[in-house]
Amino acid sequence: xxxxxxxxxxxxxxxxxxxxxxxxxxxxxxxxxxxxxxxxxxxxxxxxxxxxxxxxxxxxxxxxxxxxxxxxxxxxxxxxxxxxxxxxxxxxxxxxxxxxxxxxxxxxxxxxxxxxxxxxxxxxxxxxxxxxxxxxxxxxxxxxxxxxxxxxxxxxxxxxxxxxxxxxxxxxxxxxxxxxxxxxxxxxxxxxxxxxxxxxxxxxxxxxxxxxxxxxxxxxxxxxxxxxxxxxxxxxxxxxxxxxxxxxxxxxxxxxxxxxxxxxxxxxxxxxxxxxxxxxxxxxxxxxxxxxxxxxxxxxxxxxxxxxxxxxxxxxxxxxxxxxxxxxxxxxxxxxxxxxxxxxxxxxxxxxxxxxxxxxxxxxxxxxxxxxxxxxxxxxxxxxxxxxxxxxxxxxxxxxxxxxxxxxxxxxxxxxxxxxxxxxxxxxxxxxxxxxxxxxxxxxxxxxxxxxxxxxxxxxxxxxxxxxxxx
Amino acid sequence: xxxxxxxxxxxxxxxxxxxxxxxxxxxxxxxxxxxxxxxxxxxxxxxxxxxxxxxxxxxxxxxxxxxxxxxxxxxxxxxxxxxxxxxxxxxxxxxxxxxxxxxxxxxxxxxxxxxxxxxxxxxxxxxxxxxxxxxxxxxxxxxxxxxxxxxxxxxxxxxxxxxxxxxxxxxxxxxxxxxxxxxxxxxxxxxxxxxxxxxxxxxxxxxxxxxxxxxxxxxxxxxxxxxxxxxxxxxxxxxxxxxxxxxxxxxxxxxxxxxxxxxxxxxxxxxxxxxxxxxxxxxxxxxxxxxxxxxxxxxxxxxxxxxx
Numbered sequence: 001x002x003x004x005x006x007x008x009x010x011x012x013x014x015x016x017x018x019x020x021x022x023x024x025x026x027x028x029x030x031x032x033x034x035x036x037x038x039x040x041x042x043x044x045x046x047x048x049x050x051x052x053x054x055x056x057x058x059x060x061x062x063x064x065x066x067x068x069x070x071x072x073x074x075x076x077x078x079x080x081x082x083x084x085x086x087x088x089x090x091x092x093x094x095x096x097x098x099x100x101x102x103x104x105x106x107x108x109x110x111x112x113x114x115x116x117x118x119x120x121x122x123x124x125x126x127x128x129x130x131x132x133x134x135x136x137x138x139x140x141x142x143x144x145x146x147x148x149x150x151x152x153x154x155x156x157x158x159x160x161x162x163x164x165x166x167x168x169x170x171x172x173x174x175x176x177x178x179x180x181x182x183x184x185x186x187x188x189x190x191x192x193x194x195x196x197x198x199x200x201x202x203x204x205x206x207x208x209x210x211x212x213x214x215x216x217x218x219x220x221x222x223x224x225x226x227x228x229x230x231x232x233x234x235x236x237x238x239x240x241x242x243x244x245x246x247x248x249x250x251x252x253x254x255x256x257x258x259x260x261x262x263x264x265x266x267x268x269x270x271x272x273x274x275x276x277x278x279x280x281x282x283x284x285x286x287x288x289x290x291x292x293x294x295x296x297x298x299x300x301x302x303x304x305x306x307x308x309x310x311x312x313x314x315x316x317x318x319x320x321x322x323x324x325x326x327x328x329x330x331x332x333x334x335x336x337x338x339x340x341x342x343x344x345x346x347x348x349x350x351x352x353x354x355x356x357x358x359x360x361x362x363x364x365x366x367x368x369x370x371x372x373x374x375x376x377x378x379x380x381x382x383x384x385x386x387x388x389x390x391x392x393x394x395x396x397x398x399x400x401x402x403x404x405x406x407x408x409x410x411x412x413x414x415x416x417x418x419x420x421x422x423x424x425x426x427x428x429x430x431x432x433x434x435x436x437x438x439x440x441x442x443x444x445x446x447x448x449x450x451x452x453x454x455x456x457x458x459x460x461x462x463x464x465x466x467x468x469x470x471x
Numbered sequence: 472x473x474x475x476x477x478x479x480x481x482x483x484x485x486x487x488x489x490x491x492x493x494x495x496x497x498x499x500x501x502x503x504x505x506x507x508x509x510x511x512x513x514x515x516x517x518x519x520x521x522x523x524x525x526x527x528x529x530x531x532x533x534x535x536x537x538x539x540x541x542x543x544x545x546x547x548x549x550x551x552x553x554x555x556x557x558x559x560x561x562x563x564x565x566x567x568x569x570x571x572x573x574x575x576x577x578x579x580x581x582x583x584x585x586x587x588x589x590x591x592x593x594x595x596x597x598x599x600x601x602x603x604x605x606x607x608x609x610x611x612x613x614x615x616x617x618x619x620x621x622x623x624x625x626x627x628x629x630x631x632x633x634x635x636x637x638x639x640x641x642x643x644x645x646x647x648x649x650x651x652x653x654x655x656x657x658x659x660x661x662x663x664x665x666x667x668x669x670x671x672x673x674x675x676x677x678x679x680x681x682x683x684x685x686x687x688x689x690x691x692x693x694x695x696x697x698x699x700x701x702x703x704x705x706x707x708x709x710x711x712x713x714x715x716x717x718x719x720x721x722x723x724x725x726x727x728x729x730x731x732x733x734x735x736x737x738x739x740x741x742x743x744x745x746x747x748x749x750x751x752x753x754x755x756x757x758x759x760x761x762x763x764x765x766x767x768x769x770x771x772x773x774x775x776x777x778x779x
Contacts, residue, residue: 056731064599107602121592122568293596295567301525302590302731309729313736317723321716328712361660364724364732368667368739371720375713379678382709408681411625412674418617419670423663426610428603431663438667 004462007455015342018349024049025352040099040117047099051352053116054359054433057307059300060116061124062429065089065290067109072288078109081287086111089128091283096127111290121297123276131245131289132280134197136231136263137189139239139251140176145188147171148178159186179241181248182267189241189248194231196285199224203281205274206264214274216265216281225261233257244277245289296429310363317367318344321374329381332469335456336377336449343373343448347441356440359433369441375412376449380405384469394469398457406450413442478704483696486756493641493753500648510651513658514593516607518600519561522571523591523730524578526554530585535578542577544570552730555590567594591731607662614666615639618673626680630761635676638754642672642745646738660735668742671717675710675750682706683755695762699755707751714747 028036028050040047055062065085072081086103089111093101102114118124151168152159162169162178172178177191202219220228231240232254241251242265249267269277321340325333347366351358384401392400417439424435460466504510514521532551539547539558548559558574571592578587595603618639623632643665650657682702690698721743725736 066596066598125568292567292594294599295592295594297589297592299525299588299590301588302523306729306731309727310724310732313724313727313729314720315723316727317720320719320723324716324719360731361663361735364728364735364739365667367720367724368717371717372671374716378713378716379709382712386705408674408678411677411681412671415618415621415673415677416667416670418621419614419666422610422614422617423666425613426606427659427663428606431659434660434663 004455004458007451008459011342011452011455014346014349017353018345021049021349021353022051022345025051041097043099048355049352051348052355052357053303053307054357054362054430055114055116055296055303056298056360056430057303057358057363058116059118059298059303060114061118061121062294062296063113063115063125063128063292064106064294065111065113065128066293067111067287068289068291069109076287082109082111084287085290088284088286089113092127092280095279095283096124098124110293117300119300123272125292125295127276127280129290129292130276130280131286132197132283133245133285134200134281135193135243136195136228137177137179137193137241137243138231138235139241140173140188140190141238142173142188144171144173144176145178145186148188149186179243179246179248182250187241187248187251189243193243194240195220195224195227197281198285199227200281200284203278205271205278213266214269214271215267216269216274216278218263218265218281220261220263222261225259228261228263229257229259306360310360310367314363314367314370318370321371325374325377330470331466332381332384335453336374336381338456339377339448339453340370340373342452343441343445344370346444346448347437350440350444351437356436357433358437359430361430361434362437365434365437366441369438369445372413372416372442373445373449376405376409376445377453379408379412380450380453388469394467395461397469398454398461402450402454409446409450413446417442478707479700480704480707481700482703482751483699483756483759486752486759489752489756493645493749496645497641497648500645500651503648503651507651507654510647511654511656512604513656513661514559514561514595514600515659516600516604516657517562518595518597519559519563520565520567520570520595521560521591521593522558522574522589523552524556524558524575524587525590526556526582526585526587528585529554530556530582532556535582538581539574539577542573544574544577555730557730564597567592603659607659610666611662614669618669622673622677625677626684631680631758634754634757634761635673635680637757638676638749639669639673641749641753642742643669645745646741649741650734650738655734655737658734660732661738664735664738664742668739668746672742672746672749675714675747676754678709679703679706679750679755680758683758696759699759703751703755710747710750714743718743 024046028046031039067078067082067085069078072078082105086105090101090103093103093113093115098115098118100116102112104112106112113128115124148162148168148171149159151171152162152165155165157165159178160180172188175191176188179187179189181187199220200218201221204217205214206217207214236254236256239251239253241248242263243249244265249265252266265277318340322337325336327333329336344366347369350356380401383405384397387397387400388394420435420438420442424432424439427435530551532549535556536549539545546560548561550557550559560570571589575587575589619632619636622635623629626632646665646668647657650661679702682705683699686698686702718740721736721739724732725740728736
């Protein structure tokens with residue numbers, strides 16, 4: 001095989017591979033929407049082969065959570081607490097059924113969470129942000145609550161403002177706390193919980209009770225069941241408050257000893273609320289509260305619009321360039337155009353194969369590299385023109401043009417790559433996507449604009465298809 | 472076809488005019504930034520909240536603003552874009568969920584038949600804002616350093632490298648300044664665009680410098696002045712066309728790319744134009760200035776020696 005055949009073979013192989021890597025994406029997007037939704041739920045294996053779209057294109061939620069380091073239990077270091085929190089959040093997200101979530105540590109106390117394609121961002125935030133600290137506390141049956149309420153009423157103050165009145169707060173017996181309830185009421189409870197969610201093994205949604213409302217049923221492990229049995233035995237006829245994240249969900253009266261470690265959380269839940277609660281309880285409590293310090297939510301329609309508009313934008317630009325090149329350089333322009341389209345296919349193929357994320361600025365970067373790929377051909381052709389003018393033969397002019405322009409092309413691409421590398425290093429999300437596409441795009445553009453077009457010329461000359469070059 | 476036949480323009484001779492033009496734009500940017508009390512940084516850097524609300528038909532902005540004001544939602548920047556409206560609250564660490572809920576609540580009541588939905592929401596807390604600002608700063612510093620090192624290495628001359636980098640800063644700064652003049656926001660993506668144009672702008676300069684160096688080698692008898700002009704003229708067609716091909720793809724992005732990347736495309740668009748301009752009218756004349764300066768100094772040294 002001659003060198004030229006080898007080069008042509010290489011290009012054909014790359015082209016074949018690119019189409020092969022892109023086929024699943026084509027297959028996926030030719031499916032009807034409902035079928036895609038269904039397969040997404042089933043976590044179809046095709047999902048790991050299609051072009052990976054960023055949150056800004058497919059819609060979804062990006063969050064950065066900050067772990068409240070001050071509230072981590074003493075004796076546990078913050079790094080461990082963060083790892084534990086990530087594990088629990090991952091657990092919750094998995095149970096919630098999000099395809100391809102990203103949950104990762106960032107810095108010392110930040111957690112990045114990305115949930116692509118989420119339709120209901122508010123619920124997703126509830127799911128992730130809830131500490132889910134479950135406690136069972138005995139309700140104080142003294143007259144303290146009544147006295148405090150009365151004193152506050154005299155001062156025309158609300159219970160929530162009690163911290164402003166230390167003299168009233170003194171009425172609270174030792175080892176007691178005031179906690180708000182789900183509805184507009186307050187409870188005085190023992191400050192040390194009888195039992196926590198740590199011994200919980202299962203939480204399920206059930207329908208039942210008087211009105212058939214959804215409630216969450218809990219199952220404890222052996223240790224938990226023993227404690228629960230002891231508590232319920234000792235405090236029959238008293239109220240036991242079920243407290244979630246410092247809010248009393250309900251405070252049922254203990255009717256009799258409960259030996260099997262089973263309990264129920266009631267409280268006007270909707271089905272969705274109950275499911276969410278069961279999910280977070282099953283996954284366990286976060287070691288400390290987390291706070292959302294960054295949120296970027298893109299609705300699915302905006303994502304679709306972005307894809308559409310960037311395709312229109314890309315096509316417009318690319319078409320204009322194609323036309324310009326043909327008008328300006330005739331058949332030589334056509335060869336450059338062909339190389340540019342090849343560049344697009346290769347770039348998408350590489351993106352699909354390595355599962356790099358395609359973001360909106362990434363698409364812009366892609367379009368930009370197409371422009372710059374043509375740029376390289378302009379450099380070459382202008383150089384060829386000069387060589388022709390200097391009286392060289394067409395064949396030699398082409399060779400010299402490529403040779404002389406190559407250093408320049410390398411230069412121009414390298415300086416852009418330098419900027420892109422640091423953007424990748426320090427950028428986040430969409431900008432990182434931009435940097436990746438730019439770097440790969442520039443690398444491929446050197447290949448297509450130089451290697452591919454040169455191969456085409458060599459082939460055309462060898463086969464005597466062209467003998468001269470006219471611009 | 473050939474757009475620019477053999478040209479013979481005296482670029483170097485007109486350099487003071489173009490120094491003036493550049494000076495004017497740089498000054499314009501500086502004045503604008505001072506008058507506006509600093510660059511208009513987006514919520515990415517200063518923290519705050521952005522909500523984009525989509526309607527199914529266009530909404531009258533004045534009415535919308537007063538609806539929001541009546542509901543006690545004030546201090547927001549409003550911007551309309553097609554069928555959607557963008558609200559921005561900056562420099563504040565507000566409860567983003569409550570705020571967004573209130574806005575959508577108010578609008579749902581008043582504009583029920585327009586079906587308002589939250590299309591995009593971006594909340595950046597102050598710590599994250601500071602973090603992003605620091606990251607952007609590092610990206611800028613390191614990529615500029617990277618480019619300077621590369622250019623210095625490529626030309627084996629700190630001086631030519633410096634001229635290229637001055638032209639590059641010139642391009643980035645004028646674009647940055649125009650953002651202030653037009654009161655556009657500097658966001659993370661805009662910084663990315665600025666860095667990209669920095670990388671792109673230097674390459675035109677490298678091409679001309681290469682040509683100058685080649686010509687210096689071949690035409691040893693010509694004056695430096697003429698060689699500079701010839702080099703610019705020889706590469707002119709190339710400079711214009713390469714910029715033009717990039718320009719037309721970017722203009723596609725700018726016109727049809729949608730709201731989210733509009734400013735990004737704008738930065739690139741301006742950058743491509745200024746990048747070519749500075750290559751021709753600023754970078755090469757700067758080398759000339761330097762060579763003259765060097766020659767004068769040499770003469771001075773020579774005369775000093777002679778006096779001794």
